[in-house]
Amino acid sequence: MKAQIAIWAGKTAGTLSKVMGNSGSTIPGVVARKVDGSFLHHLRKHTNTVVYITGTNGKTTTTNLIAHLLECSGKRIITNREGANMVTGIAAAMVHNAPLLGWAKNDVAVMEVDEASLPKAVSDCPPDYLVVMNFFRDQLDRYGEVDLLIEKMKDSLKTIDVKLILNADDPFVHRFSDLNKENVYVGLASNACQFPNYSVSESKYCPHCQSELTYSNIHFAQLGHYQCTCGFGRPRTDVSAEKVIQSPNGIRLVVDGEEYVTPLKGMYNAYNVLFAISLCKELEMTSSEIRKCLVKSQRADGRMQEFMINGEMWRLNLVKNPAGANVTLSEFFQSKQKKQLIFCLNDNLADGEDISWIWDIDLEMANRLEVESFIASGKRAHDVALRMKYAGIPEEKINIIPSLKQAVTHAKGKNTPAYIMATYTCLAPLVGILSEEQNLREEETFGADPVPLLSRYIKPIWGQRKYHLLNETVRMAWNQRSGRRNQEP
Ligand SMILES: [Zn+2]
Structure with a gap:
């Protein structure tokens, strides 16, 4: 009965919060746990298999991938898709998933769990599988040292029966082997791929x-x-x-002799895909099922997301620590075309209030001729600008524009695409602003007959020989024809 009241209270709070204009992704969970302190126990009771995904980088993408693959194979799943990865986020997903009376019965719970929240989540609802991806220095103000964090996480697992899916390539993750659980080790073969000179700061x-x-x-x-x-x-x-190959349409992996193709872009997604394949195999999905579903997977918002603006392909990627930022920069500089670099930095709680990590980013690698202009944006734009200056970037190339909207407008005034890295709370507003810019362009274009469309897009195709521009043109033409303008093909 207590649980039922918790669900009702959570649903009501969620609705109220929405009416008041908040997205309120965790509010239903906060309220439900206030009413019923052991709310997460019910997830264990009403789900056959519970999977947690944790680690510093890539857990949202991996969680979404696993959820997509299982759903595609016909499993009923519950997941915290929005990346609300604290205990309250898991509770919110439960409130959202529950019908008005009783509980929905799910086959698998696929939950992204913040590293610091893992002990609490494990004690309230012990998982059957735990995927441990990697550990990089991240938001030290919240976590303390990585070593301490790992010890706390390990302590919480000592007495439970759980199978661990571990990244064999990360010595930090390998420390979970001491627990003597049943382990599945996952990794990239030594010559699987060449990560583009990711600098080493760990x-x-x-x-x-x-x-x-x-x-x-060393991979990176x-x-x-x-x-x-x-x-x-x-x-x-x-x-x-054994092999990871990058193409303009995504990445291709050869795993234990079998080939998998995914539309996810960026070499660093190799690990995310590999973890998803391993976990789904544990849950008895066949290789051919995984292969079939993987082709249809989509990346989460703000993960190497592309926007067609002014006939140029802009890119947006979330960054939250030096390792992730270095990987992002390396991915950005895979293409040698002229570009602008925008770094949006906020220091809200969800971003991490201590921003000293930006000094560990290898921003020096961004100091190259192909970057015509730099924009420092977000609440801590001035700190970003200072960091850029110390990276040797000429002062006349650095623009300080704290407003995200104005930063985008400024960048739009140039004829080169903007490559944007942004911290967590900058991400959603940026996705909104950039989507609007993209739709604006599509509407202007499609309002008229098809001739301006072709002249607008064909020119950059010849100028830059970018396959994705052609793809984008075909996609938009197709969406226009079938009236599905804003959907992915
Ligand atoms: Zn040793």
């Missing part, structure tokens, strides 16, 4: 004896094939990507 020391680890192969940061003189080293993998 410590690479043995967790057992503190000696420096030796690497026969501390991820790779490592070994210590004391015997600690990369474990033998159970699931291995």
